[in-house]
Amino acid sequence: MFTFDVVPGDAVLNTLRSRRGDVLDIVARTYRSHEAGQTVNPDSCFLRFPEKPDSRIIALPAFIGADVELAGLKWISSFPRNTENGVPRASAVLVLNDYRTGYPVAVLEAAHISAARTAASAAVAATALRPGGYGGSRIAVVGGGVIARNICDYLQAAGCAPDAYLVHDLHEPSAQALAAHVRDTQRRPAAVTGDLGAALEAETVVFATTALEPYVHRPFGAGQVVLNISLRDLAPEVVLGAQNVFDDVEHCMKADTSPHLAEQLTGNREFVSGTLAGVLDEEVRLTADRPVIFSPFGLGALDLAVGAYVLQQARADGTAVSVPDFFGETRRW
CATH class of the missing domain: 3.30.1780.10 (ornithine cyclodeaminase, domain 1)
Incomplete structure (x- = not known):
């Protein structure tokens, strides 16, 4: 005892x-x-x-x-x-x-x-939200720190195999280090871009930054999957233009996360599509005509x-x- x-x-x-x-x-x-x-x-x-x-x-x-x-x-x-x-x-x-x-x-x-459960959460969502797989697509990672590195490792472990990675970070040495890590561990092309807009055009976009307030205001397109791991990168209008999946809806609607800002802007939660568990159990149905954003507050x-x-x-x-x-x-x- x-x-x-x-x-x-x-x-x-x-x-x-x-x-x-x-x-x-x-x-x-x-x-x-x-x-x-x-x-x-x-x-x-x-x-x-x-x-x-x-x-x-x-x-x-x-x-x-x-x-x-x-x-x-x-x-x-x-x-x-x-x-x-x-x-x-x-x-x-x-x-x-x-x-x-x-x-x-x-x-x-x-x-x-903490890094492993966060990265595994992203990878579980990635496989569930793009069930057709990652062949013929790119994954862009915005942020080049420890969490981003772990996410790339867990994406590989989950069988997510894109044609290439694209990395963007305001601190270029961090971006270069992450790209080199992907090339070394996955034997997969990984390039660095200083153009955020180019990263946002990838079929799958992962946010793993330390941003305190939104800086992404352009909407995502149909079929794009966004792993909103750092939670504060996206302006509320970007959230409102997508299907939104959460780890726990109530937990995400606080602390001025991007979904919380969307709720404050609209006064409702009509933009909520459901939870990742609902997707895994096929109780939440998503469509291909709009982007999907996964926002995990972290349980x-x-x-x-x-x-x-x-x-x-x-x-x-x-x-x-x-x-x-x-x-x-x-x-x-």
């Missing part, structure tokens, strides 16, 4: 890199569990700083029943200026709690978990599900570090 483990970053990263297929399955299954009401996923709590308006630390609590039976909390910081010093924007820890007793059972380095339940899997694997591999006597008292009297 009173065991407590720490899973360091190297162990998390090695587990995730070698088991991307499992992570894709876990994310798809968790979306379905969430849709079926088998999770508790409260609103995230944002800690902001008056003198650092671009930075925040977010608490994402969650519970998953079914076959997981764990509660937990992801505590993740986003400090975009870190990238100016070559340091990743995000850092995180994940605490897992036993559902029976409430006692914490482990803490895991979670920046890798703490996904971090919990992936983290539980990582903990299980780390214990089996012997890479989890046990902390004896972590709890000072284990008896009431």
